[in-house]
Amino acid sequence: MTKIDMKANVYNRNQEMADALRSRFTNAKTYVINIVSSPGSGKTSLIEQMAPRLMPELNLFVIDGDVETQCDAIRLQNAGIPAVQIETHGSCHLDVPMIEKALTGIELANIDLLIIENIGNLICPVGFDLGEHLRVVMASLTEGEDKPMKYPQAYRKAQVCVFNKIDLAEFIPFDMEKFQMAAKRANENIDFFDVSCTKGNGIDQWCSYIKDKVRQHKSIQP
Amino acid sequence: MHELSIAKEILRIIDNMQAQHDFKTVAGVTILAGALSSVDPHSLQFAFSIASEGTCAEKAVMHLQIEPMQYICRDCDNIMTMARPPQNCEKCQSLRIGIKANSEIEIVSLEFDDDKN
Ligand SMILES: Nc1nc2c(ncn2[C@@H]2O[C@H](COP(=O)(O)OP(=O)(O)O)[C@@H](O)[C@H]2O)c(=O)[nH]1
Ligand SMILES: [Mg+2]
Ligand SMILES: [Zn+2]
Numbered sequence: 001m002t003k004i005d006m007k008a009n010v011y012n013r014n015q016e017m018a019d020a021l022r023s024r025f026t027n028a029k030t031y032v033i034n035i036v037s038s039p040g041s042g043k044t045s046l047i048e049q050m051a052p053r054l055m056p057e058l059n060l061f062v063i064d065g066d067v068e069t070q071c072d073a074i075r076l077q078n079a080g081i082p083a084v085q086i087e088t089h090g091s092c093h094l095d096v097p098m099i100e101k102a103l104t105g106i107e108l109a110n111i112d113l114l115i116i117e118n119i120g121n122l123i124c125p126v127g128f129d130l131g132e133h134l135r136v137v138m139a140s141l142t143e144g145e146d147k148p149m150k151y152p153q154a155y156r157k158a159q160v161c162v163f164n165k166i167d168l169a170e171f172i173p174f175d176m177e178k179f180q181m182a183a184k185r186a187n188e189n190i191d192f193f194d195v196s197c198t199k200g201n202g203i204d205q206w207c208s209y210i211k212d213k214v215r216q217h218k219s220i221q222p
Numbered sequence: 223m224h225e226l227s228i229a230k231e232i233l234r235i236i237d238n239m240q241a242q243h244d245f246k247t248v249a250g251v252t253i254l255a256g257a258l259s260s261v262d263p264h265s266l267q268f269a270f271s272i273a274s275e276g277t278c279a280e281k282a283v284m285h286l287q288i289e290p291m292q293y294i295c296r297d298c299d300n301i302m303t304m305a306r307p308p309q310n311c312e313k314c315q316s317l318r319i320g321i322k323a324n325s326e327i328e329i330v331s332l333e334f335d336d337d338k339n
Binding site: 001002003004005006007008009010011013014091092093095123124126127128149152153156157185186188 | 333
């Protein structure tokens with residue numbers, strides 16, 4: 001019997017593939033955001049709100065991930081937003097090969113902003129870098145303030161948190177201080193944007209943050 | 223069930239090792255997972271037993287260690303090993319507590335039979 005010490009990181013290969021894809025996005029000057037949340041936080045609703053504010057200036061493209069159905073992509077296409085669906089048929093997260101396949105035949109140089117709506121799940125997608133430049137974790141008022149405590153890694157791996165459904169604040173008790181403190185414990189540098197995708201509050205501020213990011217990205221020499 | 227993806231990647235790495243070391247069967251594999259790796263031990267063992275069928279690792283025993291949860295004081299760097307976040311630092315009483323644990327998953331070592339017949 002022989003024993004060999006290896007110290008091989010299981011995520012290394014995914015990380016290498018993600019870094020290669022990120023270089024491809026960067027060279028094409030495509031800015032990529034990956035939105036992660038539990039089911040129903042409002043990822044599709046957020047994209048629906050962003051599109052009319054961004055599309056006059058930017059070429060937008062959406063990759064929508066779900067375990068089954070084309071519903072979300074159809075919902076976006078009906079709103080005039082270019083989108084493709086990835087149906088994972090059971091897989092709980094998107095990975096780099098799925099993104100590459102979804103982009104087959106698509107000219108990245110024509111896309112300024114690519115939004116990836118990940119599978120609704122705060123555990124599995126978190127460990128899989130998709131080559132994005134910005135990771136967004138979305139939460140909503142109806143989910144309770146303890147979520148960053150239960151899923152700290154989702155907050156640690158994100159740079160910004162979009163907090164949705166603030167229109168419901170008068171009906172549902174929610175301890176915002178506790179929520180933000182738990183999120184900061186996981187990630188001291190996380191930024192918050194409070195929005196309502198039904199009423200439109202906060203969406204303009206969020207969109208101008210994203211527009212700035214895209215503009216900065218365009219000016220970087222790869 | 224991201225455990226299946228993890229099990230498949232472990233098997234891919236074992237496969238590469240087999241090409242290098244030319245062993246016939248793997249007897250054991252030791253895995254170390256960070257406290258925030260979200261690995262469910264039963265799911266990973268199960269996924270590994272299914273995915274390894276017909277490979278050199280089908281009889282391998284998986285030794286899985288999960289690191290304990292740790293918190294760090296952002297003022298004095300005191301590291302605290304505990305399941306739940308403390309209210310304040312045990313040393314300097316600071317309220318600025320951060321999470322210290324990691325989410326990596328590592329193959330620590332591999333045991334295999336030398337018999338090449
Ligand atoms: N009250 C309220 N409901 C919202 C808001 N945003 C989304 N919803 C609702 O939440 C549900 C889930 O939204 P959806 O965008 O499909 O979530 P996804 O699963 O994260 O893509 C839908 O019924 C939306 O109408 C909001 O700001 N306020
Ligand atoms: Mg959706
Ligand atoms: Zn301290």
